[in-house]
Amino acid sequence: MGDSANDFMHEEIILHKSWGTLSTMSLERNSRMRSLSLPLFILILVYLTGCWNRVEINDLAIESMLGVDLADRRQIRIIAQIVNPPLLTDSSPGDPRDRETGQAYFVLTQEGSNPSECSSKLQEKLSRQFIVAHRRVVIIGDKLARSGIQNVLDHLSRDPGTRLDTFILVADHMEASRLLSTPDYLEKMPSEAVREIEHSNTGLAIDMKDFLLMCATEGTAPVAATIRATRKGFELSGTAVFRDYKLIGYLNDEQTRALMWLRDEMKKGVVTIDSPGTNKKISVNILRSKTKLKPSIQNGHVHMDVYILTEGNISENNSNLNLFNPKNIEKIEQQTADQIRACIGQTIGFAQKQLQADIFKFGQIxxxxxxxxxxxxxxxxxxEFPKTEVTLHIKVNIRQIGMLGQGLELKEEEIQK
Incomplete structure (x- = not known):
């Protein structure tokens, strides 16, 4: 029993020493933590001070669309479309020009030797800080595009407020100022109308990132969508083609669609053909399309094989063809492919002979x-590009014909089986 008691007391002494050591270590750790807490507390206070450089929205003038024109004496004219916040929430329908409350935007114009100088002078006309981070669209006037846009691109690309998803367009044979002063019947902000048109996938959509990459890429001529004003708003009208930062020509609507096919950018559209054997019309609604380019060297020159697979539905049939007959569908598919081939072939010839500009990215391929x-x-x-031979391999598949095989107005004997 004595030995057990001694052992117990010995273990207790050891335990007390351990607890003492642990307590000492704990005190030292707490002391170190207290010495570190003050700098940490000060650092936290620095980050809790909030947005020290914030600017209230009431102190901002927000630009939504920018136009750039060529002024007299080789000056630059910028036209800024600025949001008018108090009227932006007005829900009145109809033409903005007829609203008693006024427009949800206003336009300011400034001339100068370059865009930077114009922007600086424009700020002098505003009681609020001018910002471009919400700019959606840049429209370049025809005359300025023909004289060269390198300084404009330099200014836009250097400005940290410029967003790379800003759409860039060219005013079709007109000044940009005309477009920025045109209201839209559906949208309160014209910039929103132009942006939605570009997002509709019915025409070419080129943003700032795409355009700058084309300018910097060998073997590619930059292109941009063209736009014009109408009585009720805006409409895309084709494509502007550039070489060495200068506008050298335009593509029409049909040529633009051919360009989109060759660049694998065709998302939607309608191809209308003559009914086989008649002058009646059949329309094919494009659902999807896929394009592949395969280059080779033949006889010392580049040869480009273009493979296009397009799928669509019959959206209208004014002919007397019975579309329930698979042979008639094959005829429509072949005639649609022939029409696409003719359109693309004409556009390739125009780019090689008239423009002499590789707008199809053949060089990049x-x-x-x-x-x-x-x-x-x-x-x-x-x-070399004008000498490039192109072979088109086009396949069209009709997926649906609608609920009718032929028109309801046709009699049984008039239907071509």
Whole structure:
């Protein structure tokens, strides 16, 4: 029993020493924590001070759309469309020009030797801080585009407030100022109308990032959508083609659709053909399309094989064809493919002979697929592109014909089986 008691007391002494050591370590740790807490507390206070450089929205002038024109004496004119917040929430329908409450925007114009100078002078006209972070659209006037837009692009790309998803367009044979002063019947802000038109996938949609990349890419001529004013708003009218930062020509609507097919950007559209054997019309609504380009070198020149697969539905049939007959569907598919081929062929010829500009990114495809050959072609691609032979392989598949095989107005004997 004595030995057990001694052992117990010995263990208790050891335990007390351990607790003492732990207590000492705990005190030292607490002391170190207290020494670190003050700097940490001060650091937290710094970050809890809030947005020290904030600007209230009531102190901002928000630009939604920018226009750039060529003024007299080689000056630059910028036209800024600025949001009028008190009237932006007005829900009155109809033409904004007829509203008693006024427009949800106003337009300011300033001329200068370059865009930076114009922006600085424009700020002097505003009681609020001018910001461009909410800019949706940039429209370049025809005359300025023809004289060169390099300084405009330099200004826009250097400004940290410029968003890369801002759409860039060219005013179709007119000044940008005319477009920025045009109201839209559906949208309170004209900039929103232009933006939604670009998002509709019915025409070419080029944003700032796309345009700058085309300017910096060898073997590619930059393009941008063209827009014009109508009585009730805006409409896309084709494509503007650039070389060395200067506008060199336009593509019409049909040529623009061919361009979108070749660039694999065709999302939706309608192809109307003559009914086989008649002058009646059949319309095919494009659902989806896929394009692949395969380059090769033949007889010392670039040869481009273009493979296009398009799927669509019959959206209108004014002919006497019975669409329940698979043979008639095959005829429509073939005639639709022939019409697409003719449209693309004409556009390729126009780009090679008249424009002499590679708007289809053929050079970029050669660079990716044939990098060794491109090393010798890159310096003379401007001469080689017009000589490029193109073979079109087009396939059209009709997926649906609608609820009718033929028109309701046709009699049984008039239907072509």
């Amino acid at each position: 050669v660079y990716k697929k044939l990098p060794n050959e491109w090393e010798t072609l890159r310096y003379r691609w401007g001469e």
